[in-house]
Amino acid sequence: METLKILYVEDDQRAASEVQEMAAGRGDIVVWENSGSGGLLRAGMEKFDVIILDRMLGDLDGLTILKRLRESGVGTPVLMLSALGRTTDRAEGLDAGADDYLAKPFEAQELLARLRALHRRAVGREHSAVILYGAFECHVKARTAFRDNRHLSLSPREFELFRYFMENAGEVVTREMLLQDVWNMSFDPQTNVVDVNVGRMRRKLEDGFKSPALETIWGSGYRLLDGR
C-alpha cells in the first residue's frame, strides 16, 4: 500500500500522538505541528500529500490557515478536523475550501481512510472506469459488478454502496463515512439503516461463494476483503 506524507496541525498532543501511532503502523509519515503559525510555515516549505488542520487552535483558527494556504498557492488537499460537529460548522468548513471535514471524536482509522481517499482524488485516480480489487470488479460507467467474473445483481443503491467500498478497498469504512459519503447525512440515525443496507449488499456479494466479502470491525464499520 502506498504511504502518505501527512502534515498534522493540532494543539492537542494526545490526539496527535494517537494519529501518529496509528499512521506509523501503516507506514505513513505524520509531521506534527502544534501551532497554526508553525503549520502554515511548514506547509509552505515542504511538500505533503495531505494536510490535517484542526479547526480550533491556540493562535490561528483553521479556517484562517486554510485561506492563507490557498492564497499562497498551496493546493494540497486539506481535511478539517474539529470538535465542532454541528451541521452548520461542517458546511462552513467545506465552504471555506476544505476538501473534507471530520468531527471529533473521530477514529484514527477513519481519519487515515479519508486521507487516502483525498489523496486519490487529488492525484486523479478515483474516476477510473473499472476498479479492480482482489476477485471484485466494479465497472463504474456500465454500473455493473463482478466477483470471480460472475455478475452480481445489485440494485442501483447497492451498486453505489459497492462502488464506495471498492474505492476504499482494503480500508476500514466507518458508518459515519457511509452516511456522509453515500447518503449525504452528517449524523447517525437511530434506525440501523447502515447495517441493514450493508448487510443486504453483503449477502449479494457472498451468495454462492465460500469466502466472506466483508469483514465487520466491531463498533466501527466494515472492510472489503479481496474475495478470494
Add this chain to the structure above:
Amino acid sequence: MTDQTIRSTLDASARKAVDVDLAGLADIHATSGPDELKRRIADRLAITPRDGSAPHYMLTDAGGAVLAGDIRRWPELDPSVSESGTITVGEGTSAYARATQLAPDLRLLVARETADNGALRQHVAIVFLGGGALFVLLVGALGKLAAGRLHWRIQRINDAFRESDDDRLIAMRPRGRSDEIDELTGHSAAALVRQKRLVEAYRDTSDQIAHEIRTPLMHLDGRLTKALAADPGEAVATRLLEGRADIKRLVAMLESLLDIAASKARQGDRHGLKRFDLSEMATRICELYADSAEESGHLFTWDIAPGIRFDGEEMQLTQLVTNLLDNAFKYVPSGGSVHLSLAAGPVLTVADDGPGIGEADREKVFRRFYRSPGDAAGSPGSGLGLALAKAIAERHDLSIAVAPSERSATFVVRAREA
C-alpha cells in the same frame, strides 16, 4: 366658495359706490341746484367704467316725469326713506340701487350694475387654477423627494435587518440632526449589534462546550480502542464496545442539544438557506429506510410529489425527516405500517398505525428529554429527536404538530401561517 366670495365682495363695493355717488349728487343739488345736477348725471352716464359696473340714474319730478338719467321706469323703492334694493335695468341687467328725495318735487335714483362679474371671476379662476396646479406640482415634487428620502432611510434599516454586516451597522449610526426615523435607525442598529453580540457569545460558549467535552471523550474512545486492539477476550471486549457506544450516544446528545440551541437562535433568520430539491431528498431518505423497515417487519410506503423546491439547510431538513421516521419505527410494533407523504406547500406527513399519542401528550412530545408514560425506561434514544425536529422546523418557518387521531400518530410539517 371663491365665486361666492367674489360675488359678495363685488356687491359690497357696488353698494358703497352707489351710496357715495348718491351723497355726492345730493351735495351738488344742495349747492348748485337742479340744473347742475342734471349736467353732472349726463357727464357720468357718458363715461363707461372699465370694471363693467356701469352707473344708471333717474331724476324725476313729483309727477314722475323724467328730468335726467337713463332709467325709464321708477322701481318700487321709496325715496322718502332712502330705500335701497336690487332692481333691473336695461335688458335684464341686475343692479343695486338707492332712491332719495332731494326736494319735495325732486327725487333721485342711483343704481350700479353688479351681476356682470363673469370676466373677473374667469380671471380669478384662471389665476387660481394656474396657481393651484403649480402649487400641486411643487408639493408633488417635494413629496416625491421626501418620500424618496424616507424610502431610502427605511430601506437602509430593512437592509441592515436582512444582512447585518458591520459596514451597514456603522452607516446606521445617527449623525447630528435627528428626527423620529433617525431615532428608529439608531434603535434598530443598537438592537442588531446586541443581537449579533448575543449570537457571537452563544456561539463562543457552545463552541467551547463542544470542544471541552469532545476532546476528553475522544481520548477516552482512543483508550477503549487500544484496549480492544489488545485482544482482551470476548467478555471484556463486549464491555469495551458498550463503552464506545455510550460515548457515541453522549456525543450525539451533545450535538442534538447544540443543534437545538443553534436552530432556536437562528429562528426566522434566512441567512444560509439555499434552494434545493426537497422531493429528491425525501426520496433518498425513504430508499435508505426501505430495507431496514422490511427487515424489522414494517410496511413502509411513501408518496412524494416530484420537483418540490425549498429554501433551507438540506442537512438539517434531512435530520428532521429521519428523526420523524426513527420515531415512527421505534414506536410502531413489527407488522405495523409507516407512511411518508410530501406534497406541495410543502406539507410533509409521517403517519403510522402504532399506539398513537394521547391528547395530553401531543404538545409535550416536542419537549427536550420528554418521555411518554408508556415509554419503556430502557428504550433507546436521547429524548431529543422530536425537540430537534421542532427546532429545525421553526428555524425554517415551518410548523410541526401531531394531528389529532384516536389511534396511530400523524406528524404534519407545513409552512407556518403568517
